[in-house]
Amino acid sequence: MEKSGAATQPKRKETNTHATTSDLSRDGVVEISSSLRQLLADVFALYLKTKNFHWHMIGRHFRDYHLLLDEHAEQVFAMTDDIAERARKIGGATLRSISDISRHQRLQDNNEESVAPKEMLEELFADNQQLTRFLRFTHEVCEKHNDVATASLIENWIDETERRTWFLSEITKEV
Numbered sequence: 001m002e003k004s005g006a007a008t009q010p011k012r013k014e015t016n017t018h019a020t021t022s023d024l025s026r027d028g029v030v031e032i033s034s035s036l037r038q039l040l041a042d043v044f045a046l047y048l049k050t051k052n053f054h055w056h057m058i059g060r061h062f063r064d065y066h067l068l069l070d071e072h073a074e075q076v077f078a079m080t081d082d083i084a085e086r087a088r089k090i091g092g093a094t095l096r097s098i099s100d101i102s103r104h105q106r107l108q109d110n111n112e113e114s115v116a117p118k119e120m121l122e123e124l125f126a127d128n129q130q131l132t133r134f135l136r137f138t139h140e141v142c143e144k145h146n147d148v149a150t151a152s153l154i155e156n157w158i159d160e161t162e163r164r165t166w167f168l169s170e171i172t173k174e175v
Contacts, residue, residue: 028145033092
């Protein structure tokens with residue numbers, strides 16, 4: 001009988017280990033992973049909108065804008081895995097599907113058939129500004145719970161997002 005009990009003991013330990021993968025408080029994990037889930041949904045929404053505008057760009061500056069938006073989309077997409085894995089590392093959950101993204105995203109989609117280049121760039125400018133605000137909010141949540149690792153990642157994403165915003169701002173001044 002003791003062998004049977006010993007055989008089940010490691011399974012219970014594994015389950016408990018997975019439930020407590022971080023030294024953060026349970027409330028901290030819930031609040032941080034919830035904020036990361038929303039952030040990830042917004043990043044996916046911004047990625048797809050950036051690719052949409054990249055694919056549908058027209059006009060005199062087509063090549064420059066097409067390439068810029070492709071570069072921006074790659075940078076935005078590069079954030080997705082880090083955001084999702086960070087939530088999992090601390091013991092939280094992350095997005096599971098397209099419908100999950102739509103339930104959590106705060107940035108608005110653009111499903112218009114035709115959007116003028118200037119409108120595309122202005123919309124991406126505004127979305128990147130809004131994403132910076134969402135990143136700062138999530139950073140505050142991380143600081144509140146002493147999650148320095150997630151806060152550090154977010155600081156780099158803020159810098160990247162501010163750079164995209166700057167580029168879009170400069171371009172839209174003359175378009």
